[in-house]
Amino acid sequence: MDRKLKNTVILIVLLLLIILVGSIMVFVIQKSEIDSKKKRINELNLNALNAYNTDELMNQLNTLKLRAAELDSILALRKFNIPVNLSQSEFFNFVNKISFGFEPESNVNIEYKDIEQKEHYKFYKYRLFGTANYNDVYKMIFAIEQSKELKKIISSSFDNFVFVDKEGVPQYLVTYNLECAVYYSDNDRYASSVSKENRLIPNPIYDIFYPLIRNEIPPNSEDLLDVQSAQLLALIPEGAFLVDSKGTTYLLWEGDKVYLGYLTEIDFTHNVVHFVLNKGGIIEKLSLNLDKKETEEIKK
Helix, strand or coil, X not given: CCHHHHHHHHHHHHHHHHHHHHHHHHHHHCHXXXXXXXXXXXXXXXXXXXXXXXXXXXXXXXXXXXHHHHHHHHHHHCCCECCECCCCHHXXXXXXXXXXXXXXXXXXXXXXXXEEECCCCEEEEEEEEEEECHHHHHHHHHHHHHCCECEEEEEEEEEEEEEECCCCCEEEEEEEEEEEEEEEECCCCCCCCCCCCCCXXXXXXXXXXXXXXXXXXXXXXXXXCCXXXXXXXXXXXXXXXXXXXXXXXXXXXXXXXXXXXXXXXXXXXXXXXXXXXXXXXXXXXXXXXXXXXXXXXXXX
């Protein structure tokens, strides 16, 4: 065999070897990868076609809007929500709004303390302290606990406080110290886009710190009749005619107010008038007639 023919045979063998190796690579080794790439190309082509389908996009948008509205309504119906990215000043504004209608002797102090991080939410910690009317303190606690945006009282302490004003009238107040947690989140999974505040004004309740028996007797700042030193002068159709120790005369009828109490009854048959007095929690019934002064005390 001559050299030229020999080289030709070698080249043919090498070509067949290359074709064989390439076929193995394409149809055996890389077949699964090629199939996945073709599938991905088909998906991209399908999405590209749908991207230009306006009706299909609008249908998808409307479906998502309905779903979002449904989820939002469920969150809105919940009594409490956790707001998104709440600022520290929001709680100050909340307390100022609640305390706007408090009595003049009531005061509220706010102190920011700390922030704590939990797995799905965070909360600010505040301290509220001061002196206030008992029902004002109750209104503040009620508003914090019932607020739509979640807030909770962590700890509390209370004590009674007696304040005597310039006119000598005692005011029975409460000193309080509250620690509050104000919750918020970094996402809107707990919040609704439309939020209606809960009812934050409670009904008045009995002041448990108000003493049943008091040492302080309010002064007679209204210049009312002091029954204990008064005398019944006459009974006339218009009512009872009385005079106090200073010589000041008064014409009173049933239900009229006197110092520490009220005139409860005018008995024209027996020429007697009856009073009920409240002396620091001690209830007294006192009667005056035309010819003598009778006093009857009934302690309750």
